[in-house]
Amino acid sequence: MGTERRPIGIILNGVTGRMGYRQHLVRSILAIRDDGGLPLDDGTVLWPEPILLGRNEVKLRTLADKHGLTEWSTDLTEALARPGVEIYFDTQITGARMPAITQAIAAGKHVYTEKPLASDLTGALELARLADEAGIKHGVVQDKLFLPGLRKLKRLVDGGFFGRILSVRGEFGYWVFEGDWQEAQRPSWNYRVEDGGGIIADMFCHWRYVLDEIVAPVRSVQALGAIHIPERVDEDGKPYAATADDAAYGIFELDGGIVAQINSSWATRVFRDELVEFQVDGTEGSAVAGLRRCRVQHRSMTPKPVWNPDLPATHDFRAQWQEIPDNADFGNGFRAQWEAFLLHVVADAPFRWDFHSGARGVQLAELGLRAWKEGRRIDVPELGLAT
CATH class of the missing domain: 3.40.50.720 (NAD(P)-binding Rossmann-like Domain)
Known part of the structure; x- marks a missing residue:
């Protein structure tokens, strides 16, 4: 039976x-x-x-x-x-x-x-x-919270690996073809602000929960957006004006004085191991986490490079980091x-990723767009309906 x-x-x-x-x-x-x-x-x-x-x-x-x-x-x-x-x-x-x-x-x-x-x-x-x-x-x-690389990063934060966290640097993005000589791999509405497009509206929602849940709550935002590719070609082969930002350069202040810098772009070519990577630096160690991998360098294992532009580099910097094992079966996020x-x-x-959590992401995107427009740093207030 x-x-x-x-x-x-x-x-x-x-x-x-x-x-x-x-x-x-x-x-x-x-x-x-x-x-x-x-x-x-x-x-x-x-x-x-x-x-x-x-x-x-x-x-x-x-x-x-x-x-x-x-x-x-x-x-x-x-x-x-x-x-x-x-x-x-x-x-x-x-x-x-x-x-x-x-x-x-x-x-x-x-x-x-x-x-x-x-x-x-x-x-x-x-x-x-x-x-x-x-x-x-x-x-x-x-x-993103369910990705193997970021789950490993959260394990490190929860275990106190970093000591006092100082900063976060994030790089996200890839080249989205314009649609003329090669078909675009994202839908055209993403590049029209009148249809709700724009990388700030899209990605700042992600960065809010990643920073809040893995590192520390976001308290302020500064952002500069850009429309690097002003004209694209839609799914029907027709040119259209790109009215929404295709790149954003954000600085976020987190609880404890932690500074996070995250670049998001659909107009960049990838020279990273993964499409998104976050480097977290702390007094006791650092980590670089992507979608799947996470590597660390502890204080006790940190080398002492010397800046000398007149000599070729002798350090294999990537080889000086250790891989964090999976220690679990990570499925599709x-x-x-x-x-x-x-x-x-x-x-x-239990399920904490409710509409209130989603609203906090929308809030950060909205404040990011405003910070770009007004050219200033903006505090991120608590939401009245937040849980």
Whole structure:
């Protein structure tokens, strides 16, 4: 006799997009099904039943057929009314998110969403208020916290490896093709501010929870944005004006006087081991963490280089660092957070990455844009609805 399944209907809105399809449908929801479901403490397994939602009927039908799925819709109201639906997930463009989530909350569904939670802080706080008042479970994707490299970095911070942390330096980005002689690997709306695009709106939400949860709370922000590539070519081969920032250079002051500098760019070529790397320096040691790897140099093992530009370098600086072992089986970060949210919904397991956490990310992005516009340092106040 097989293990009893406990089905749970999940609307996936925006699943025809790059992230919605690859990370959320294939590598999370379908991966859970491929592995036999998510085991529960009572001996049953939670079995996700995805309902694909989007605007393009042909794309939805093609995706459903490809993966042996039967449930899809182009009508949110109709999908929310289907029996068995318990969770609404949103990975649309940012501007379309608030009305859809509001409708899902009104329908009594639990809500999980990609970030940014909303286009502005006012909207994000309103969604948090509505969700709390409705008594539903709510969450925002904060996938970087589940990456192997950053989980190792957090272990080091929690274990006191660094002594007093002094600074953080982050480098993120890669070259996004303009779309003329090679197809762009990001959708064109990312480069139109009128559609909610911009790297500050996108990445500062990430940097908020990474800094807050792994290093220390963010207390101020300075930022300089740039539109390095002013014209790009869209998915239909038509040129368009890029009105949103494609690079941002931020300085964040954290609790304890820690200074974090993070460069984010879609107009840089990678000369790093990974697409994102953070170096944390402390009085007792330093670490460099990426998506998967994390290397350290302790105070006792720190060499004593001497600056002499007249002689070739004799130190192999990279070889002087030690690799942190995995010591665990790190799975896909998106799937790990999906599993945590599903257990939060059906078993009331802890889940702290809620709409209030998402609102803090929107707050930092909004303040970063303002700091760029006004050319000054801006304090990051506590949010009235924050948990």
